Amino acid sequence: MRHVLFRLEKDRYALPLAAIREVVVAPTTWTRVPRSPRAMKGVMNLRGRVVPVVDLRELLEVGPAAGAGQARVMLLDRGRRELGLLIGEVDGIETLEKVGPPAPKASAAVKGLARLGALPVTVLDPDALDATVARAFTTK
């Protein structure tokens, strides 16, 4: 299956291409969401639509971003709505076939680990990502 490869700092991640609507440049200012979990970066105005954006590093609990590396928002297609993921750079589109089990303490949003050449890639599950965001709100 074709996946979009992207980076959070130095780590490589992938999401199925079919689940992604587009990737846009992250805005410079955010409207904060009141009473929201830490992972909720804020909302952005995307051509007249208000799109919630989560900081993927925070959501996956891999530690806060060290530098100003969070430059892009990847928009997950969730039917009549969108969920934005704040990420680093997009590396490209690759076909990933074999996805092995995830690392022991990985987030529920992680589907598993794949290999691209010698490099490990963490493959995420779009539905589980969405559910993880909802859970972050309800258990806050």
Add this chain to the structure above:
Amino acid sequence: MAASWDTSRYLTLFAGEATEHLEALGKDVVTFEKGATPEVVDSMFRHAHSVKGMASSMAFEATAKLAHQLEDLLDALRADLARADAQVADVILQTVDALSTHVKAAVANQPLPDSAELGAKLAALHRVLTKKDTPVPAPAPVTSTPARSSPSSPELEAPAPFSSSSSGVVDPTTPPRYSLRLKINPASNQPGVRGFLAYKRLSTLGNVFDLKPPLDDIKAGRVPQGVITLELETDQSEDAVARTMRTVGDVELESIAAVVKTPPAPPVAPEADPSRVVGQEPARTIRVRTEVMDEFLDQAGELLLATSRVRALSRRVPEALRPSLDEAVDHLHLLVKGLHGRVMAARMTPIAVISDRLPRAARDIARRRNREVELVITGEDIELDRAIVDELADPVLHLLRNAIDHGIEPPEERKAANKPPKGKVTLAVTRQRERVVLALSDDGRGIDVARLEQAVVERGLMTVDQVRGLTERERLMLVCLPGLSTATDVTDISGRGVGMDAVKRAVEQVGGTLEIETKPGRGTTFRLALPLTVAMVNLLLVSVGDEVYGLPLGKVSGVIETARERLPMSQNAPVLQFGQSVLPVHELSSLLEVPAGPPSQGQAPFVVVDGDDGRLALAVDRLLGQEEVVLKALSQPLDLVPGLAGVTILGNGRPVFILDVARLVTA
């Protein structure tokens, strides 16, 4: 029966229209029970006729047959209104119920229920009504009829007293009906006159029904393919009819057949018989799915936002270009605003859409509970956004049920209290500035607040001290406590029933408020104050730190500027003097869990708002002004945040959350 493929696409349309006619018919029956007038019987007849036509064109023959029999019965009633009584009304209502069941079955693609027994009953009643000087046996006054086990079910009651005389569906005492098909000779140079003559000649033999095309069209010569169809009720034989037709030149009787089961009813063609033409041509309308209307509104709202954005950007354009650009933007804005207004207007729906079914419901509930109730509805033509009207259907029905079930006393109890035995329930709809107020009042026993409090404490929902600390208004709102209102055994103790929490939630969901007033022994009023539309909202914009929030103006009672350090303290918390009352002060930044701005020097603004638990003051950094905005609904996960009502985008492109002020503190 299952609809064939070519009709199945019209099934939804059929269901919608038939249900509307049946609801209107049910409403008419209640009026009819109070006093049969020619107008109401005419109206009932028209509704029955429409249902018949629709069912027939969808090939739901059993449904068409039943509607046809109802139509016949109503036709007989028109001739002799004096025979209308409670029993007749009952049979009509049973038929309406049965027809509704038919429609539901049709939609679900299930076999139509068997209504032969009801058909026999209708035929028998029709026979009685058309027979001169025979009173309907055992007329029963409406209010003393025994309670029915299931008032909305189409089941029949015990056999009617006269059912022994009925065996078949076709009524032997009314003349038989024939379905005729006439063809005007295409060579005729006066087809209109020929067609009219044929009609005149046939009407000397008996009564003509379902003439198609309508008589006016025939007179004008508008007869497609020269074919006229009609039904004739006559004592004459088929041969005699055929003989008569031969006397009309240029018109041929193509076919004649006795109508046994189903009338070959035309679709909703207007009645041709001049004596039946009542009222004028209705306004032409089309039906649009509500989702389409929602999408329209979304798009129009986004256009408005986009226009504001263009206007904001135009400020950055060099001075020389400004005037012409401003003019263009003004024009665009005007057009878009006009479009948005029209979309909103198209969504406006009269309250009648939900109140029309209430008289029927009131009657059924009253009968089941052995109450006597008069329901008065005023202002039902006032319009609200479709989305709000839809949300209100269940809550209003619920309030009505509560008013009759628990508000209105049984007749004996009312007499003992020196009240008229018949209780009165009023639904008064009024427009009050930017709101529509629905007030449902009863003149019953009122809410027993002391017992209500007791029930709340007994259920462990609140402690005695907590209850004591409530204001009078808050005490009444206890009926909306979820734990209380779902407990059925409390229904009779507290005097109010199930699901008040659901009513309150539904009202607040659409941006409305619920108020309760009660007077012991005098009655209770539930007042629903609702916004006209879901889409536009007037905001007071305030800033807190780097953030901007919108407070719906409807919830803002006032603004006070004072120095923070001079606020009086009560129990270690700052309070604000507002008029006669002392209000708790909440920092908006801490309520919303966002960073606060730098501490203010000197005067700071406090916004006084109406919360669920009474008024409170919100400390904000700055007031940014007032703005009318398009409210966007929150999508997941934003809808999980308590205290948010929606979101909008300001002219500068910035998304701004609109706060659900009522629940800001309680949520």
